[in-house]
Amino acid sequence: MTTSQVSPQTTTLRILRGTVTNGKLVQQTQDFTVPYDATTTVLGALEYVKGELDGSLTFRRSCRASICGSCAMVVNGRSRLACKTKITDLLGGNEGKNIASAEATVGDANVIEVGPQRNQPVLKDLVVDIAPFYQKVKDILPYVQEGPEQEEHVTKDSFSQVNMVSNCIMCGACYSDCTAMVENPSFIGPAALAKAYRFVSDPREGNKTERLKELSEKNGIWDCTRCGMCIDACPKGVAPMEAIVKLRSLAMEAGITNNDGARHAMVFKDDIATWGVLNEPFMLLKTKGILGSIAQIPNALNLAKVGKIPNPFPFDHKVDKLDEVKAIYAELKKNPLDVKTKAADSGPGAG
Amino acid sequence: MVKHDIVIIGAGLAGLRAAFEGVTAGLNTAVVSKIHPLRSHSCAAQGGVNAAINPKDDWHHHAYDTVKGADFVGDQDSIDMMCAEAPQAVLDLDKMGCPFSRENDGTIAQRAFGGQNFPRTAYAADRTGHAMLHTLWEQAIKYGVHVYDEYFLMEITSDAGRATGAVVMDIRSGKLQHLQAKAVCVATGGYGRMFAANTNAMTNTGDGIAHAMRAGAPAADLEFVQFHPTGLLRSGILISEGVRGEGAYLIGADGQRFMQKYAPNKLELASRDVVSRSMVTEINNGNGQNGGVFLDVRHLGKALILERLPQIRQLAMDFEGVDPIDQPIPVRPTCHYTMGGIRTDKLGQSIALKxxxxxxxxxxxxxxxxxxxxxxxxxxxIVFGKITGKDMVDFVNNREGRDGVATDGSHAVAKVSARIAALKGRPREGGVRQNTIRDTLVNEMQENCSVFRDEARLNQAWAAIQTAKAGLAKLYVDDKSEAFNTDVITALELENLVLMAEGTVATAMERKESRGAHSRTDFPTRDDENWMTHITAGYDHASKGVVLGRDAVRTTGNPQYAPAERKY
Incomplete structure (x- = not known):
């Protein structure tokens, strides 16, 4: 792409607009031509449309400095802050789309597609109903509680874990891109869980174990699929999935293992350590028990129909270089994921 | 109609702190906010919060620094109270769970800020406001403050010299309702959006102050507008003073530091008004580049920048395309804070409207x-959120607020409804687009009423205000719908902003001296004999304009607070 100084350059914003009439959402795209230069943001372009072309275009915005979290929306298939996303970073193949958008016109380099966040009901144009998102944050009881596990003394490093997640601005980008949410809308989601980790990791919090118990219940930490989308989506580097992984480690460490998620994690680990590969039928049996496994039979048959059922026989099921797999586990045992002191990112997929 | 004991407009730090007092005292407390509380602009405050916590520090020094910083026109009783209460107010927040940065021994860490004799600024990395706001929001949830989330203030209602509540619009549905209250608190922040270059959120349009003026509570100090030295050149986004507290330099286009010429002792950490004027003088003398100078942190080293200034670095990279580790950051003085507001007594009650x-x-x-x-x-x-909150509780429980005022808000709701209908009914033909009015207003204010002012410029700004007012009468909106009509909201915000701008220009014309942030090139010196006073600005419904008055500076008789020349 050339960075020519010829002005004004223009591009097309293809905005997915929507109105709710009698409780029914009707959406359609509308194209607007907007001028831009090297510093124009998507928010700037939206403001241009609203100010000069069509005042009825509706979106939230406030600080324009990526700290208030108002303007998260889907831009070229990904959830982002409009105020932080520059037009020039989107054009001419400057960035790859990591999700195929249903509305996308693939290959049109001079069109930027803007739509409302996903996983939330649309109220109007780019505005979604944020109440369910915030209800889930409220559900984790988002405040430091007095209790038996409260530590009186705080040191310089006490908040290093807290700080890792307290960058969160509750913009909802992670929630919008969460794939587990698509399958289970009751999943409390990455932002609320990151917020929960903020309290579990705070030395002043008095009910850490109680919180971990609650979070290990249905729709909690074990419902995350660890796809990593929330890490990509977060405009503030919070890495919610990291926090979820740490919550899982802490929960298991605290002996909160009487749930499908923890059992699944333990069986998973045992399988890999023993065989080097997963043994799905046994895994299911050990995670869900006999009755639970029988209940999964329709699901398994559905998977079989589309060719996604793995080898059901627990034999001939070992990798060649099992010693290397065992070496990895030995290494992990020696250097476990640090969930207490350091805030250093442990990288996607850790744990 | 809904009844509450206390209705607070605005859910930033001050509003939520006041709400904490109301709800923990057992009163029915509601907060109204046009954006979700966590979106409030308090979240953008980076640097920190002053408090003489360190045993080697003394709140009296903090108070003196504040009196001097205020150029001797601040109210001394309030200043003393704020500085004395500061340590406890910070410790309150800490106890609620705010993750303030720490020293090795666990005490709250503090850094140096401009215009002060001691490093007394407590902080939470470089997102102090954000950390504090989230903490107070957490408390609002814990104690069950009723939050009217995404409700817009349409009118403050009053009856016989008493505030009685507010007419608000549920933005989501467009429906109006009257919230009756025994005490109403305005905590809607400032109105810095009246200037083209500003660090403010787009929502900082002075709604609460403008409506309070219309309801009979005058504002004061509107002429004092703070221009922060270091807004990013292109976007105006704030780069915290904490960066200079960490040792950053201001350099001109020639690559040299220049503050030694203007503030030989404090240099880059002189008071904000002093630093901003120095920068504009350098720029006017040809030592700027593209209308700005540079903030240089390269000598602080990569490690320190990454550890203590991570957000700042990110902002510079995102919005200016510059990595401060390798390049100086282009900055210019940018409207940051409005000292003016609703004129209150020492505890936060309006001097005119009970x-x-x-x-x-x-x-x-x-x-x-x-x-x-x-x-x-x-x-x-956090200090006056607390103090004013407590005073409201006392007002409701023990004073005039006890019996409340039974007001049927239906008349006020009908009036507001008619206003909105008229706005939506205005035709496009022969009308004016709100953007046209806004753009002209903010550019004129920037040009003629910012860091340096004089009579000719102010006359020009006054003419621009009259043009804007005429424009408002012809303003049309594109969106005629009920639900989430942000076209109507921004038009109403513009009405509020124009009133605040009118008050700012009128008081700037009135004050014929230079003091603090108000710098008149035609009256370059401070005139204590005539101008040791607040200028008030009320709203006159007959002339549809501002009326000026005076209100005395509250003094304590402390001889140390006698006006002296301000040197840094």
Whole structure:
């Protein structure tokens, strides 16, 4: 792409607009031509449309400095802050789309597609109903509680874990891109869980174990699929999935293992350590028990129909270089994921 | 109609802190906010909050620094109270769970800020306001404050000199309703959006102050507008004074530091008004580049920048395309804070309208006088949020508020409804687009009423205000719908902003001296004989314009607070 100084350059914003009439959402795209230069943001372009072309275009915005979290929306298939996303970073193949958008016109380099966040009901144009998102944050009881596990003394490093997640601005980008949410809308989601980790990791919090118990219940930490989308989506580097992984480690460490998620994690680990590969039928049996496994039979048959059922026989099921797999586990045992002191990112997929 | 004991407009730090007092005292407390509380602009405050926590520090020094910073027109009783209460107010927040940065021994860490004799600025990395706001929001959830989330203030209602509540619009549905209250508190922040270059959120349009003026509670100190030295050149986004506190330099296009010429002792950490004027003088003398100078942190080293200034680095990279580790950051003085607000007594109640309170940037208590010190704004929000909250509780339980005022708000709702209908009914033909009015207004204010002012410029700004007012009468909106009509909201915000601009220009014309942030090139010196006073600005419904008055500076008789020349 050339960075020519010829002005004004223009591009097309293809905005997915929507109105709710009698409780029914009707959406359609509308194209607007907007001028831009090297510093124009998507928010700037939206403001241009609203100010000069069509005042009825509706979106939230406030600080324009990526700290208030108002303007998260889907831009070229990904959830982002409009105020932080520059037009020039989107054009001419400057960035790859990591999700195929249903509305996308693939290959049109001079069109930027803007739509409302996903996983939330649309109220109007780019505005979604944020109440369910915030209800889930409220559900984790988002405040430091007095209790038996409260530590009186705080040191310089006490908040290093807290700080890792307290960058969160509750913009909802992670929630919008969460794939587990698509399958289970009751999943409390990455932002609320990151917020929960903020309290579990705070030395002043008095009910850490109680919180971990609650979070290990249905729709909690074990419902995350660890796809990593929330890490990509977060405009503030919070890495919610990291926090979820740490919550899982802490929960298991605290002996909160009487749930499908923890059992699944333990069986998973045992399988890999023993065989080097997963043994799905046994895994299911050990995670869900006999009755639970029988209940999964329709699901398994559905998977079989589309060719996604793995080898059901627990034999001939070992990798060649099992010693290397065992070496990895030995290494992990020696250097476990640090969930207490350091805030250093442990990288996607850790744990 | 809904009844509450206390209705607070605005859910930033001051509003939520006041709400904490109301709800923990057992009163029915509601907060109204046009955006979700966590979106409030308090979240953008980076640097920190001043408090003489360190045993080697003394709140009296903090108070003196504040009186001097205010250029001796701040109210001394409020300043003393704020500085004395500061340590406890910070410790309150800490106890609620705010993750303030720590020293090795666990005490709250503090850094140096401009215009002060001691490093007394407590902080949470470089997102102090954000950390504090989230903490107070957490408390609002814990104690069950009723939050009217995404409700817009349409009118403050009053009856016989008493505030009685507010007419608000549920933005989601467009429906109007009257919230009746025994005490009303305005905590809607400032109105810095009236300038083209500003660090403010787009929502900072002075709604609460404008409506309070219309309801009979005058504002004061509107002429004092703080231009922060280091807004990013292109976007105006704020780069915290904390960066200079960490040792950053200001350099001109020639690559040299220049503050030694203007403030030989404090250099880059002189008071904000002093630094901003120095920068504009350098730029006017040809030592600028593209209308700005540079903030240089390269000598601080990569490690320190990454550890203590991570957000700052990110902002510079995102919005200016510059990595401060390798390049100086282009900056210019940018409207940051409005010292003016609803004129109140020492505890935050309007001097004219009973039952109307104000806290934070929306109030003129006045602890900042003609110029606010860095990190005193977060302090004001938590100290006066608390004090004003307590005073409202007392007002409701033990004073005039006890019996309340039974007002049927239906008449007010009908009036507001008619206003909206008229706005939506205005034709496009022969009408004016709100953007046209806004763009002209902010550019004229920037050009003629910012860092340096004189009579000719102010006359021009006054003419621009009259043009804007005429434009408002012809303003049309594209969106005629009920639900989430942000076209209507921004038009109403513009009406509020124009009133605030009118008050700012009128008081700037009135004050014929230079003091603090108000710098008149035609009256270059401070005139204590004639101008040791607040200028008030009320709204006159007959002339549809502002009327000016005077209100005395509250003094304590402390001889140390006698006006002296301000040197840094």
């Amino acid at each position: 039952g109307l309170f104000a806290a934070g940037e929306a109030a003129c208590v006045s602890v900042h006088g003609a110029n606010r010190l860095g990190a005193n704004s977060l302090l004001e929000t």
